[in-house]
Amino acid sequence: MPAKPRATRTAARQIIAGGLALTFWAARVPAVEPDAPRNLYVSVERDGRPVEGLDPTNFRLFVDGSPAPVQLAPQEQPAQVVFVIENSSSAEYYRTEIAAAMQEFEETAPEGHWYALVSFARDVEVVADFTRRKENIASAFDSMGQSGWQDISTFDAVYNVVGKLRRIRGRHIVVLIGSGLDRYSERSLGDAEKQLQASDVTIYAIGTGTLLRRQYEPYVFPGLRMSEMQARGVLETLAEDSGGKVWFPDSASGFADAMRGVFTDMALQYRLFYAGGIPPDGKLHKINVKIVDFGGRAPGYKVRARKGWRAA
């Protein structure tokens, strides 16, 4: 069995696994460049539970179908976590639920990371720039005004925030809380995906669609229901593209659970490290990660990692 107690992942082993390559990495700008070394954060689950204690021999990495040598490295600290929250006029209906998620963040999220808050409806606004003080983010959320616009620019929000993060060194997490609907963006979903694929950002999405549907279900016509399903698909796509995760809670406690899930998942991710160039051909170069035990088998592990890289 490859699964071992987390305690066995000693700092010494991680340092050896990271090797000298980490020194080189630290001096590099981590935005995806054709010849840059790669950081790949992956989550491993089995039977719906996170698997801890894996070592480098348990991972098999394939880039465009070809095996690539891989090492384990300690997670970059501190991470930069950006909450990107929809505040369109319709978001008012589930403000309480989002507030529950933000309260959970304030109470349980780890100290030491950098946190920022961005809101979006028609426009995208930085409500609070990066701070280590969680209470500042909570307070900024509390004072965040409700937009009068029904227009929603989900794609622009993702595109812009990821674009900003690409230019900053460190581990990047986006917690996207919204419906996934988009009625106003200049950018398309494809643009947002390409931006994401050219970055090292992981998106965790907490969908408000379940609540939205409940609010409108008696009145919706098929076209609107289809839009809501598509919006759900948008959030799934963005999370899957980046190796993140998506939740669709239907209650305040569900939102709080989802927020807790974000930070649990973040904490348990493995940071794989490999040297691999990305040809500047504009194509998506696919990543595939498998878990094997010493016999080379892959007995039922589910690996979540980004789909691939695309050179900027």
Added chain:
Amino acid sequence: MRVQALTAVLAAELVLLASIGGCGRRTTPPATPLTPTVFQPLRQELNKSYAELFRIAPTLEYSQAQIDSMREYLKQAEDFCIGRVDDRADQYEKQLAAYQEKLREPATNGGRHNLHCEIQNTRAMMNQAKVLAQTAIPVSYENRKAKLDLIQNWPTDLKTIKQQIASGAYRDRRWGNVEDIGFREVASGQEDDIKTGQDAIRDMKAAGLMPRAIEDPEVVNYVRNLGARIASRSDLQVPLHITVLNSQEINAFALPGGYLFIERGLLEAVENESQLAGVIAHEIAHAAARHGHKLMVRATISSIIYQAAEVAAIMLTGGVASIGIYYAMQYGFFGLGLVLNLNLLGVSREYELEADQLGIQYAWNSGYDPSGFINFFDKMASKEGYVRGISWFHSHPPFYQRMVEAQREIMFLPARPAITNTREFQQMKRALARVTAEARAEESEPNRPSLLSPEPGCPPPPIISFQDQRQVEDVCQLNPEQLAPRHGRSLRAD
């Protein structure tokens, strides 16, 4: 190393530009028009506070010709000063265009990053120079000229005031019935403003124009208690809501309906409780007299916000930024008030004089030394801190008229024991120091990432400033050290 090199280049540019004369304005410092034995003492008088000048002006003996010569000198000095800083702004603009031209050339990632940093910081310096030339320096010289007017005219005005007091005519002035404060009607329909104020707050928040609120209970409770005390002894007939904003701007503003906003920079700048009471009373007076309602209709709020949004959309690349923070970044410490305060609040000469009068009455009626307002005004107009509170003065009535009217009102009020300071004020200052230290510690953390910087990883944009305890017009003097860039808000991202 690269950061140091870039900073050194910027400093060198400043020194170089300081040696270039202005264009279309006076390019040489004006000669002193008076003999040193007259010029130096008169110049020193202009550095004194209004309170002191009100006291000593009747004893000063300057001739009409001497005062006229000094007035002409101040005019020429202002012209020279603005010319120099204007010229610097032009030079930065040209430099900016040259850097932007270089963007057309192919560059490595590192070279492109350095170019972006150059553009970012040159743009910030250009904007600061423009604000200095267009607003800060003119107002600073206006303050000097007002003190010259005071030396010239106050003795006569004082005689008139004393005659009005002796004859009892002072009771006939507008709002002279101070014994009826709270029972007279300064403006009817104050309650109708509540919704307007709420709408304005919502719009400002939605547009990202409202800084974050301070939550420290010692600071917030103190300010709210002080505001409540003054409001209860004023003509305000609607509930007062005070929010303390975590912004370094020296500013306070009232939205219609009793919504008062005090910025952290103001609490840092006031020296005693009577000064803070004077400012709060002034803002309460705006609300009680419904000045906002008279000039700020909803269409105005929207148009200002959209105008600001349009500017931000043009200037920003990347699309993500709060408009308020954008202005703070681009203009150093000028912040929210520079773009919004006066446009939104409908400041006019008439209303400002009325708010001065009523505010002095409310501070007095609350037991405070009513000259706290004048003392704070003077401190702000004379010292470096003034620049951070620039919006508080912009387009207000002429300083001399404002100060004389304020002093006249103080002299008309019945004398009574007045509070200047309290233990609670000192406790608030200590609590505020903690809040400020926390805010500054994080702002200056070298590895702090930022979503707001157009180009992360650049050295902080220099702040064109002047040394502590110097006058704002010192930026125009020959010593280039006075224009040396000083690092301000950290915009570093890695």
